[in-house]
Amino acid sequence: MQKAFTLAVVSEEKKVDYVSYFLKDEANYWWESACALEEEEVITWDRLKKIFLGKYFPRYMRTQMELMFFELKQEGMTIGEYEKKFTELARFVGDYVDTDEKRAKRFQQGLKPWLRSRMAAFELTTYVEVV
Template identity: 85%
Template sequence: MKPQEFRRTQDPVEAQSWLKEMEKSFKLAVVSEEKKVDYVSYFQKDEANYWWESARALEEEEVIIWGRFKKIFLNKYFLRNMQTQMQLKFFELKQEGMTVGEYEKEFTELARFVGNYMDTDEMRAKRFQQGLKPWLRSRVAAFELATYAN
């Protein structure tokens, strides 16, 4: 399975998702630590490729490690204020007009941006429960959920 090419995006979530997919492809393609940046840069096309060539030229190190690439990439495509906005969106998320399935999908998508704030399964379960419609929340509360199984 060939990884998806990255050209450019205005959607920071899409950029972060592309990085995650590339990390998964490292395992399938058995990419060594030293070759990860070369591997990823092969899948950057057009504007994204031009950006990386410029950004790479500004780096002092001859070999760019994966962690450094991710930092540079996210600084370009996933600005810190967007991370904060996604975290706020997560903590303000309510089921309201959504079905439980739609709410769970949105919850799961936003949860990846809160990292250490939701570092236990119990915390995730409680936050999920808090966002449910009040009548449903009271029914779920009776179960005293200690884990969140998505």
């Protein structure tokens, strides 16, 4: 939905209306209940994302994905496979890879030790350079 909002230039005030329109079946029943239970009169986009993720992507699952990210090592993967998995899991740990330099550093830390030690001499600071 975020991508669609960017493309269609949807205002913050209209995002909840657009998303709720597309909810079907069980998700729509959940939304109707959530609206009835909310103490705030108007549910903002940020609030909707929070309660939606709480329902459909609970904290324990997010924690599990974070752990998978922090334990990720290249080991038997090619650089391409490692980069794909890194990118897939990085979205769950925003603050740890929210700058290009942090992302590059974390990616380099997960590389095979022999490769990581050789790359250290280059002092690469961007994600693209490290990959």
